[in-house]
Amino acid sequence: MKADILLGLQWGDEGKGKIVDVLAPDYDIVARFQGGPNAGHTLEFDGHKHVLRSIPSGVFAKGSITNVIGNGVVLDPVLFRGEAADLEADGVDLHSILRISKKAHLIMPTHRLLDAAGEAAMGKGKIGTTGKGIGPTYSDKISRHGLRVGDIISEDFENIFKEARDRHVRVLSEMGASVDFADLKQKESEWLEAIDYLRGFELTDTEHFVNKALNDDCSVLCEGAQGTMLDIDFGSYPFVTSSNTVAAGACTGLGIAPGRIGRVYGIFKAYCTRVGSGPFPTELFDATGKEIRSIGHEYGAVTGRERRCGWLDLVALRYAVMINGATNLIMMKSDVLDSFEEIKVCTAYRLPDGSVTEDFPYCVGRDAEGPADVEPIYETIPGWLTDISAARRYEDLPATFRNYVKYIEEQVGVPVSIISVGPDREQTILR
Numbered sequence: 001m002k003a004d005i006l007l008g009l010q011w012g013d014e015g016k017g018k019i020v021d022v023l024a025p026d027y028d029i030v031a032r033f034q035g036g037p038n039a040g041h042t043l044e045f046d047g048h049k050h051v052l053r054s055i056p057s058g059v060f061a062k063g064s065i066t067n068v069i070g071n072g073v074v075l076d077p078v079l080f081r082g083e084a085a086d087l088e089a090d091g092v093d094l095h096s097i098l099r100i101s102k103k104a105h106l107i108m109p110t111h112r113l114l115d116a117a118g119e120a121a122m123g124k125g126k127i128g129t130t131g132k133g134i135g136p137t138y139s140d141k142i143s144r145h146g147l148r149v150g151d152i153i154s155e156d157f158e159n160i161f162k163e164a165r166d167r168h169v170r171v172l173s174e175m176g177a178s179v180d181f182a183d184l185k186q187k188e189s190e191w192l193e194a195i196d197y198l199r200g201f202e203l204t205d206t207e208h209f210v211n212k213a214l215n216d217d218c219s220v221l222c223e224g225a226q227g228t229m230l231d232i233d234f235g236s237y238p239f240v241t242s243s244n245t246v247a248a249g250a251c252t253g254l255g256i257a258p259g260r261i262g263r264v265y266g267i268f269k270a271y272c273t274r275v276g277s278g279p280f281p282t283e284l285f286d287a288t289g290k291e292i293r294s295i296g297h298e299y300g301a302v303t304g305r306e307r308r309c310g311w312l313d314l315v316a317l318r319y320a321v322m323i324n325g326a327t328n329l330i331m332m333k334s335d336v337l338d339s340f341e342e343i344k345v346c347t348a349y350r351l352p353d354g355s356v357t358e359d360f361p362y363c364v365g366r367d368a369e370g371p372a373d374v375e376p377i378y379e380t381i382p383g384w385l386t387d388i389s390a391a392r393r394y395e396d397l398p399a400t401f402r403n404y405v406k407y408i409e410e411q412v413g414v415p416v417s418i419i420s421v422g423p424d425r426e427q428t429i430l431r
């Protein structure tokens, strides 16, 4: 069997959690390949809402599905324990359905302090991170200083931890950041307790586990976090996250060879949103932007921050489809546009020198707060002015809506296979 991937094509929060939950019953394994508790993946069913951060979105699916936290993930033991406890309280027997890679890196309390200090030092140019210590943890991984899940079974673990902590404290002091040592001590003892809790899980060489499963004809769905435009290499650097959110990240983040990848599901909203700083060419600063935010409840699942809203950007979408080799598209939150008479779609950018491009350029602005230095060129499409949230078959959707879908398919060159018309699991149309 080949492994399929589901990942975000925009700036995150496209609805990955919802669709992984919908597709999970068709798979034997659901595996997260990168990111950490910066993610907030929302699932809704039976009138309940669940937000997952580090744990894969296959945990609620019926059947014998194994969920894997891959080596590409960074794990905060304290947040993991909280998330796991919530799931166990909801009746999920997590210990029996979850495997955690020994090669996943651990987020320490001092990583969060470093994240905050780094942001404070950047002042107006800050990235607007989630403050979860993501950047510093991946930095330690790359500079070969990181602590891994597999280390926690070592008798020497507390010493390894203390050495890393002391190094972080030295860096913090060089940065001029003040450290509340009493608070840090408290957080560290909580952290070490959470490490003990983590020891009770199936710590696994997940690359072997996943590859053996594929050899045995088991199906695997790789779940991405964040989105392509937040990728460390291909996103709007430096306003990105610190991991490879693109399809290639599933190979390195799980140990799956490129030839074993099957479908790549690219998920996008019928419009665009972004949390944190950085360029966002189609951002709307007017009443329409506010309306999209209010109808779409565009507030961060992790930080509660307002999401910036704008029209669908086909320049960025085509770029994301290219980088990921997306084979299938999934369009989310289509219902949010139900009441708009006209819908705009950005088809090209006008660059500062006046030329027009359909290719996403090197840099669309390094200014954290100001508008992007490209001007979006729009096409206007008539809205459908119909409540589509109760539709369950493609044929039930109004012709104007289907034209919008057809237009996107033509522009991007990939079929839209799934359409979401509301947050609930049931509000999903499979074509």
Ligand code: GDP
Pocket: 008, 012, 013, 014, 015, 016, 017, 018, 039, 040, 041, 042, 043, 044, 296, 301, 332, 333, 334, 335, 336, 420, 421, 422, 423, 424
């Ligand atoms: P993720 O990070 O990609 O999993 O996405 P988030 O969970 O952060 O954000 C998606 C938000 O939109 C969540 O609040 C979902 O409940 C909600 N949502 C998902 N699909 C739809 C949809 O089709 N329509 C509406 N109105 N809301 C949706």
Ligand code: IMO
Pocket: 008, 011, 012, 013, 014, 035, 038, 039, 040, 041, 127, 128, 129, 130, 131, 132, 133, 134, 135, 224, 225, 226, 227, 230, 239, 240, 241, 242, 275, 276, 277
């Ligand atoms: P999901 O998986 C949206 C953004 C942050 C910030 C930048 C860097 O729910 O789609 P970080 O804490 O990663 O160093 O922050 O990336 N960001 C996200 N935005 N959805 C996410 O995850 C995000 N994870 C990080 O807002 O701009």
Ligand code: MG
Pocket: 012, 013, 014, 039, 040, 041, 042, 301
């Ligand atoms: Mg999210």
